[in-house]
Amino acid sequence: xxxxxxxxxxxxxxxxxxxxxxxxxxxxxxxxxxxxxxxxxxxxxxxxxxxxxxxxxxxxxxxxxxxxxxxxxxxxxxxxxxxxxxxxxxxxxxxxxxxxxxxxxxxxxxxxxxxxxxxxxxxxxxxxxxxxxxxxxxxxxxxxxxxxxxxxxxxxxxxxxxxxxxxxxxxxxxxxxxxxxxxxxxxxxxxxxxxxxxxxxxxxxxxxxxxxxxxxxxxxxxxxxxxxxxxxxxxxxxxxxxxxxxxxxxxxxxxxxxxxxxxxxxxxx
Amino acid sequence: xxxxxxxxxxxxxxxxxxxxxxxxxxxxxxxxxxxxxxxxxxxxxxxxxxxxxxxxxxxxxxxxxxxxxxxxxxxxxxxxxxxxxxxxxxxxxxxxxxxxxxxxxxxxxxxxxxxxxxxxxxxxxxxxxxxxxxxxxxxxxxxxxxxxxxxxxxxxxxxxxx
Ligand SMILES: [Zn+2]
Numbered sequence: 001x002x003x004x005x006x007x008x009x010x011x012x013x014x015x016x017x018x019x020x021x022x023x024x025x026x027x028x029x030x031x032x033x034x035x036x037x038x039x040x041x042x043x044x045x046x047x048x049x050x051x052x053x054x055x056x057x058x059x060x061x062x063x064x065x066x067x068x069x070x071x072x073x074x075x076x077x078x079x080x081x082x083x084x085x086x087x088x089x090x091x092x093x094x095x096x097x098x099x100x101x102x103x104x105x106x107x108x109x110x111x112x113x114x115x116x117x118x119x120x121x122x123x124x125x126x127x128x129x130x131x132x133x134x135x136x137x138x139x140x141x142x143x144x145x146x147x148x149x150x151x152x153x154x155x156x157x158x159x160x161x162x163x164x165x166x167x168x169x170x171x172x173x174x175x176x177x178x179x180x181x182x183x184x185x186x187x188x189x190x191x192x193x194x195x196x197x198x199x200x201x202x203x204x205x206x207x208x209x210x211x212x213x214x215x216x217x218x219x220x221x222x223x224x225x226x227x228x229x230x231x232x233x234x235x236x237x238x239x240x241x242x243x244x245x246x247x248x249x250x251x252x253x254x255x256x257x258x259x260x261x262x263x264x265x266x267x268x269x
Numbered sequence: 270x271x272x273x274x275x276x277x278x279x280x281x282x283x284x285x286x287x288x289x290x291x292x293x294x295x296x297x298x299x300x301x302x303x304x305x306x307x308x309x310x311x312x313x314x315x316x317x318x319x320x321x322x323x324x325x326x327x328x329x330x331x332x333x334x335x336x337x338x339x340x341x342x343x344x345x346x347x348x349x350x351x352x353x354x355x356x357x358x359x360x361x362x363x364x365x366x367x368x369x370x371x372x373x374x375x376x377x378x379x380x381x382x383x384x385x386x387x388x389x390x391x392x393x394x395x396x397x398x399x400x401x402x403x404x405x406x407x408x409x410x411x412x413x414x415x416x417x418x419x420x421x422x423x424x425x426x427x428x429x430x431x
Pocket of ligand 1: 390391393394416419
């Protein structure tokens with residue numbers, strides 16, 4: 001689509017909705033990732049995880065810029081100036097990393113981090129693959145770029161996932177518990193919210209049921225190789241983030257990440 | 270016409286990656302296009318990685334270099350995704366520059382199973398092991414040479430097949 005084409009209003013609304021889902025997902029996911037800085041199991045992982053979070057923050061910035069170009073406001077404001085009710089991210093990415101907080105006695109859960117990152121990244125890779133054929137050219141262009149970077153992220157989390165699952169009894173137990181918690185929210189990752197029909201009809205991305213099926217197809221052989229059963233269905237235990245349903249964890253995340261921005265929204269960065 | 274395309278390319282050849290000062294952004298394959306208008310020069314840059322924190326520095330360096338060399342009131346640098354950056358965009362001179370900096374250039378081929386091989390930039394040995402797929406910057410990995418016992422970095426391969 002060139003700059004001069006008149007963009008149908010309905011079409012634009014659907015594009016904006018999908019962009020908010022993609023941007024908010026990656027933004028909160030990268031924020032939770034960045035909270036692990038200095039706390040990962042070892043120094044090499046610290047380097048890797050922070051590099052991944054930085055990449056993801058780059059994807060976030062690109063999605064917010066696409067929204068900025070559609071007149072939704074500045075990327076900085078979209079990231080930091082919106083309340084939790086306005087956010088479209090899925091609940092899975094907003095959940096805290098574990099008990100305690102970054103500044104005081106963080107007792108974060110590495111098993112949960114590995115499972116959440118692996119399952120989310122695989123879902124993102126499937127969405128990105130579908131976005132390569134998006135009718136919205138800026139999104140299909142961006143998808144080609146993001147896909148290459150995701151390759152490394154996926155490889156990383158898959159390695160952790162399979163290694164911990166086949167490690168000690170305690171590791172296995174913790175990983176299975178974490179897997180259960182992630183499955184309880186995984187439907188929210190695929191959800192396209194109340195705009196689903198339009199998003200799909202306009203050819204922006206494939207339907208969530210197809211994406212979910214592709215995810216299961218991709219992970220089934222891995223599950224099989226480590227003797228893990230794929231559940232019949234996933235859940236959305238704490239509601240659908242696409243429709244503005246969130247937990248208190250998101251409120252806490254936004255308070256923390258926007259603290260500096262709120263001091264002076266007009267400051268130059 | 271305030272300048273020729275060739276003149277601007279020449280200026281950009283002098284703008285190095287802020288984190289690898291032996292390689293220019295041209296040889297890294299980051300320059301997508303140069304557009305010369307009446308009063309403005311527009312340059313489209315392809316980021317190697319979207320989250321690369323050096324991008325604003327690269328932008329500033331390009332603006333300064335062009336303004337210094339050519340009399341022009343406006344220089345616009347735009348980061349675009351319309352062409353993805355892949356490691357085969359690095360020129361032969363770029364590969365040499367990376368090597369000189371102690372960074373192995375990206376592998377030319379990736380095996381079907383996703384594996385790839387790079388050689389030690391110091392001694393050329395193929396006896397190297399992976400230390401960390403992720404390195405100090407988004408585009409680099411950390412490896413270790415079993416022959417000369419040096420840790421070294423390598424540019425990650427980036428290809429649209431991945
Ligand atoms: Zn060596």
